[in-house]
Amino acid sequence: MLKLNELVAKREAEGILEYAKEFHGHICPYLALGIRASLIAMDELGVGRLDYSGSVDESILAIVETNSCFTDGVQVTTGCTLGNNSLIYIDIGKTALTLVKRGSWEGVRVYADAEKLRELYPSRATELFNKVVKERKGTLEERKELWKYWEETARKFLHLPKDYFKIERVKVPPIEQAPIFDSIRCSKCGELVMAPKIVYVNEKPYCKTCAGEEILAVVGRGIISWRCSE
Structure with a gap:
């Protein structure tokens, strides 16, 4: 082939x-x-x-x-x-x-x-x-x-x-090339997270999951608000 x-x-x-x-x-x-x-x-x-x-x-x-x-x-x-x-x-x-x-x-x-x-x-x-x-x-x-x-x-x-x-x-309006970000460790789960996705609570860094923030996801119907757990 x-x-x-x-x-x-x-x-x-x-x-x-x-x-x-x-x-x-x-x-x-x-x-x-x-x-x-x-x-x-x-x-x-x-x-x-x-x-x-x-x-x-x-x-x-x-x-x-x-x-x-x-x-x-x-x-x-x-x-x-x-x-x-x-x-x-x-x-x-x-x-x-x-x-x-x-x-x-x-x-x-x-x-x-x-x-x-x-x-x-x-x-x-x-x-x-x-x-x-x-x-x-x-x-x-x-x-x-x-x-x-x-x-x-x-x-x-x-x-x-x-x-x-x-x-x-x-x-089409100009679209930036994908930037490279540093990673920051979540204060709760200890996992590394892309810097712009970090949420600060009382000046401590958290991932959106640990911070309880809204998370967006692409599923069959399109973009929805996603819950990581019930």
Whole structure:
């Protein structure tokens, strides 16, 4: 198999999907949609995949508006991930990617409309999705049948014409490179914490958990207030 950077450079969507399957855990339509939207954005912007080895473009930033399967397709294709601080998640709930050049801050936003895509789903696939995924029901055989339809639909999504998407040029406000912070030890649990996350109580440093402060977390529905324990 070709290396992922080579597959992206050659726009080999099927090969990218195989890498994305390993990353995401299975093949599904919105994983493929994230790949297709990424390739469109990269073509429009004239950039390659992010690669800190210096062999490919390392000056891009991806902004996603959903935390669905779509985002994993974006991460695999663009190389912009949460861990390398080149992926920004904004909690809007739209199936959209904005790919941006650092420095000029010029970008391309690619939005996919779920209603336009419904015509591509077999009716049986929709029925199975509602039962297996939405209702958390369904037999093992029904789950297997759904994954079969899902993979067939995903391969269609890999090659969607551009007119299925809303594509627009955008200008993004400058976003700082990820700063490096010192760590401070919590006075209660003794664990090290990134300095700007520390809370001071009576001039002593505490992590947010020990201080009983609100903690934000990304879960299936988006960003929520999180409790570490009941």
